[in-house]
Amino acid sequence: MKVCVFGAGAIGGSLAARFSNSGTEVSVVARGDHLTAIRQNGLTLILPERKVHVHIAASSDPRDLGPQDAVFVTVKAPALPDVAATIAPLLRADTPVVFCMNGVPWWYFYAHGGPFNDRRLPLIDPNDAVWNAVGPQRAIGCVVFYLAADVIRPGVVSAVGGNVRLIVGEPNGKTSTRIQRIAQLIAKSGINVDISSRIRDDIWTKLMANMSGNPLPFLTGATIAEIFAEPLCIDAIRRIAREVIDIAHAVGCKCDIDVETMISDSKNLTIKPSIVRDLDNGRPMELDAIFTVPMEFGKMFGVQTPMLELFVTLMKLRAKAAKNQRT
Numbered sequence: 001m002k003v004c005v006f007g008a009g010a011i012g013g014s015l016a017a018r019f020s021n022s023g024t025e026v027s028v029v030a031r032g033d034h035l036t037a038i039r040q041n042g043l044t045l046i047l048p049e050r051k052v053h054v055h056i057a058a059s060s061d062p063r064d065l066g067p068q069d070a071v072f073v074t075v076k077a078p079a080l081p082d083v084a085a086t087i088a089p090l091l092r093a094d095t096p097v098v099f100c101m102n103g104v105p106w107w108y109f110y111a112h113g114g115p116f117n118d119r120r121l122p123l124i125d126p127n128d129a130v131w132n133a134v135g136p137q138r139a140i141g142c143v144v145f146y147l148a149a150d151v152i153r154p155g156v157v158s159a160v161g162g163n164v165r166l167i168v169g170e171p172n173g174k175t176s177t178r179i180q181r182i183a184q185l186i187a188k189s190g191i192n193v194d195i196s197s198r199i200r201d202d203i204w205t206k207l208m209a210n211m212s213g214n215p216l217p218f219l220t221g222a223t224i225a226e227i228f229a230e231p232l233c234i235d236a237i238r239r240i241a242r243e244v245i246d247i248a249h250a251v252g253c254k255c256d257i258d259v260e261t262m263i264s265d266s267k268n269l270t271i272k273p274s275i276v277r278d279l280d281n282g283r284p285m286e287l288d289a290i291f292t293v294p295m296e297f298g299k300m301f302g303v304q305t306p307m308l309e310l311f312v313t314l315m316k317l318r319a320k321a322a323k324n325q326r327t
Helices: 010-021 032-041 077-086 126-133 177-188 199-213 215-220 224-228 231-250 259-266 274-280 287-300 306-326
Strands: 002-006 025-029 043-046 051-054 057-059 070-073 097-100 139-145 148-153 156-160 165-169 192-195
Touching (some): 002 010, 010 025, 010 043, 032 057, 139 177, 139 199, 199 231, 199 259, 199 287, 215 224, 224 231, 231 259
Parallel strands (some): 043 156
Antiparallel strands (some): 043 051
């Protein structure tokens, strides 16, 4: 199976190294110093228990890599317009595209049914660029759990935690031949994988964790453990989590996560969420995909979200201040 990972950053690099190490023919779309290092020295993935080093094809231009049997898109949401503009050479008529991304996916209402069926999300997919260039019929949803990773230097990705889990699912909920092939590919690499018949439930489960757990580290610069050591912070997290769960229920989904268990499990995480690392390093952030669009869903269904609205407003002010400081 010939696979391309579009975006070889923290998540994409982690997946590409694991896929290649398990014998899959893998290429990556990367750029800058990271691309140069991968071409010259290969891609290295540092895990807690071992180091994986692979040599794979890499280019900033998908035309150099050619048609694929499957594509994994692992960029952050602000980079989707670039994906739309350049992905075509990777696609055969039947090539599925797995979107391993945080937040609400651009295809969310495809095959959704009901009054919002095929509704577009311009904040995530401006001018329907991905919808038209990739086509929602190619899309496979993917939710990533327990993979905290970062590019520590060009060509080298460090990942914390070995119990990585991917949940994949068709937007229409069916167990297709292609979703089974994707799951087999992932399992072959040593990653835990499940096929979901309700991938939107899994998206909301991850959203609830991100939307409740990310704002306070974002605003304070503290680690997750430091935030969860403060009773007043925990109270705020509970209240935000309740609002997110209310939105999920309003749109017909459930969050398969216990808030108290999440709080307990987070008390020892001495890391910062990826969105905080993006803020610290001046990288584009997924505020709209993770926060703004889900809150818009709440407004569509009349769900009150005062805590979310306050904290997201503060996060956007913090992001704006950081951008002004850099310029």
